[in-house]
Amino acid sequence: MSKINDTYDKTISKSYDCSLNQEIFSVTRSSCLEQIKEIYDKYQPIKTLDLGVGDGQYIEKLSKYYTNIEAHGIDSSSEMLKKALYKESFNGVKGKIEESGKYFKHRYFDLINAHFICCYVGLDEIFKLSDNLLNKDGVISLCTSTHDSWSKIQAHMKNHQGSNNTIRKLLFKYTNYISYNNNQSPRSHEEIVSNAESHDYSMIMCKKCTIRQTLHSVDEALAFFIKGSWGAHSYRLPYWMLQLLTKHAFSDIEFPFTDNHKISICTFKKNREI
């Protein structure tokens, strides 16, 4: 079992709750659906595959609009998948996104959703595996945070570098290591565009969202940190350590604290005939 899998199974699945981050999730999910509506007529039976389907909230939203949708999903966490499986007629597969080709039919899908998985899988992998899974007219719906997000808190963390306090120094080193070595999220919106081009995909629709997030206390920051929106789960630390980390990161910040979360919501199509 990978560490990410373990973290999702044992920690995040217990508290993963899109409603805590209502604005982020409602804005992004609605924007993804708006883009897809422009491409597919309402009653077309679209065949869709959700990579890293999580608790299946987006599939549920799609299914309400496309009532005859054929919905498939893959996730490596059985605990996350369990949350999605209660939805009727949804084919959820436990497995690694990178191995999707083993579980699903070649060039079968009209739509691939890759929402909030870039930090784990990376753009290159998403574009490559979509080549084998999408049919000739199929599209990718991509939704991701970028490293441009949380500029204020990142600048603040950098100040820890010069601190005399050992915990702060370690905190800086650790977050820096995680953000730049393990997190595969694109650095910026421009990186998404150029990566898509390098795989011969065109961006046919795009929305850049900047969502201001205000936190009123350390406890609120901790909840936000852990329940999926700050990438803290990719730190792969036990809860008590995340708690310590959050407290230190926010110890000399004044509340309410506001920072920006930058999210790109894009739809891509392969350029050449496949």
Ligand SMILES: C[S@@+](CC[C@H](N)C(=O)[O-])C[C@H]1O[C@@H](n2cnc3c(N)ncnc32)[C@H](O)[C@@H]1O
């Ligand atoms: C941040 S959640 C996003 C869930 C969902 N797409 C959404 O928009 O709410 C990331 C999901 O991807 C899954 N995941 C991460 N890496 C994976 C991998 N390599 N293969 C399969 N699933 C993975 C996690 O288990 C988790 O359910």
